Amino acid sequence: MSPWIEMCKDLSKPIVSGQEGSIDLQRQIEICEYLIELFKDSKINDEYRNRFILSGAAKALLNIFQNWKLEDIKEQYSEAFFLLAYTSNEEIIQLLFTLNPFKGLLNLLEHSNIIIQKRGLESIFNIQLGGSRSKSKTEVHPYFDAIASLVGIEKIYEFMNRNNTTKYCKDLSAITIGYFYRARNYENVDMRINVIKQLKSVVQDQNNSLKVNAKSALNKLAQNTDNKTEIEKDGFLISE
Known part of the structure; x- marks a missing residue:
């Protein structure tokens, strides 16, 4: 054997x-x-x-x-x-x-x-x-349905919002959700607002090791017009 x-x-x-x-x-x-x-x-x-x-x-x-x-x-x-x-x-x-x-x-x-x-x-x-x-960043994520069928996005979002979740895991949770929601509109408006807010805070933190991933997540989300509008609030510029 x-x-x-x-x-x-x-x-x-x-x-x-x-x-x-x-x-x-x-x-x-x-x-x-x-x-x-x-x-x-x-x-x-x-x-x-x-x-x-x-x-x-x-x-x-x-x-x-x-x-x-x-x-x-x-x-x-x-x-x-x-x-x-x-x-x-x-x-x-x-x-x-x-x-x-x-x-x-x-x-x-x-x-x-x-x-x-x-x-x-x-x-x-x-x-x-x-x-x-x-897949291209303009296409929806091929694994989205698999995670969504388990209410997985909501579970990651809930984990992100816990008081005892570490800063690193909060950031990575937002990035993970952002990747899954590539070129896709959020059904939950509060989730869209809070995830994008978290991602923008990571991008603006020069010392954050996840900065590149957060920037990539924002670029993927921006393929949807509603997400792009939310990202660009307050004059935030999406860089490649």
């Missing part, structure tokens, strides 16, 4: 809630730590990413996110999946998208651990980014 199939088998084993000393739990954490080391360089090891996904092991991780109690999900699980999805290889991203990843990743936004929240959101962003590269 290949090591990838073994990983899938071990990651698919149910763990009794609160059973910290479980051999199976320790094995799963060891697998995730191995994956973290294997995938930490986003520019290499796409062949291993491909094998891991095709073995069913990536789906096993998503099943954990979707079905386990949140308190039983450890940082290593979310970190491993984040690094799996942290690649510019569009074929890998497309493979991940076929696994219907958004439901499990959205669940991570409800976790009490802010690192796990962050990795869940970043994984959603990275997967949608791969999908968005395949």
Whole structure:
């Protein structure tokens, strides 16, 4: 049996809630730590990413996110999946998208651990980014329906507006929503106003590491006239 199939088998084993000393739990954490080391360089090891996904092991991780109690999900699980999805290889991203990843990743936004929240959101962003590269910025996002069917946009927006959400995650939430709403009108006017306001604040912050992404999100949103009008309020100029 290949090591990838073994990983899938071990990651698919149910763990009794609160059973910290479980051999199976320790094995799963060891697998995730191995994956973290294997995938930490986003520019290499796409062949291993491909094998891991095709073995069913990536789906096993998503099943954990979707079905386990949140308190039983450890940082290593979310970190491993984040690094799996942290690649510019569009074929890998497309493979991940076929696994219907958004439901499990959205669940991570409800976790009490802010690192796990962050990795869940970043994984959603990275997967949608791969999908968005395949289309022109004047076309709607190809993954929009998949996230919308789960009320995912609203969940990310709610996460953005929580008092205890970190500044980084608030900014990335707005960027993620902006990418998904590329060339599309917001049904929720308050969401449009608040997301665009958040994006503009990121662009105007010279020290914000997400500035380029926020600028890109605004450019994508501006393909819709209502969004463009909102963006250009107060004389704000959209730069390429």
